[in-house]
Amino acid sequence: xxxxLLRAGHRLRLYARHPEATAPLLxxxxxxxxxxxxxPGFAGSRMLDLMGPKMAKRDFxxxxxxxxxxxxxxxxxxxxxEAGIELPAVTLVAKQLxxxxxxxxxxxxxxxxxxxxxxxxxxxxxx
Numbered sequence: 690x691x692x693x694l695l696r697a698g699h700r701l702r703l704y705a706r707h708p709e710a711t712a713p714l715l716x717x718x719x720x721x722x723x724x725x726x727x728x729p730g731f732a733g734s735r736m737l738d739l740m741g742p743k744m745a746k747r748d749f750x751x752x753x754x755x756x757x758x759x760x761x762x763x764x765x766x767x768x769x770x771e772a773g774i775e776l777p778a779v780t781l782v783a784k785q786l787x788x789x790x791x792x793x794x795x796x797x798x799x800x801x802x803x804x805x806x807x808x809x810x811x812x813x814x815x816x
Contacts, residue, residue, distance in 0.1 A: 753798065759789070759795065
């Protein structure tokens with residue numbers, strides 16, 4: 690169990706930040722400038738370098754399926770709840786991953802969180 694929690698924690702560290710942080714910026718760029726922009730820089734990361742262009746092209750083919758991250762987030766939140774620890778950022782991403790799953794995008798990449806954000810903002814979402 691501890692080893693699984695450790696692996697899940699690593700994925701949480703990567704995926705709680707990157708798709709969730711990248712999606713709003715891509716949506717903002719598309720809405721404000723009709724062109725989402727993703728460029729490397731000092732504030733960049735390897736995950737952003739890999740996922741940003743795919744998200745901008747709306748390529749949601751799975752690198753790692755979102756359903757696996759949803760499972761990990763659910764497990765971590767269960768353990769945190771039992772320990773009386775609140776994880777607000779993880780809770781937010783877990784909620785959006787549940788919405789992603791309900792939309793039928795669980796076998797797509799976690800970058801599909803962009804579609805969840807678009808749907809929450811009333812924008813047209815491509816499936």
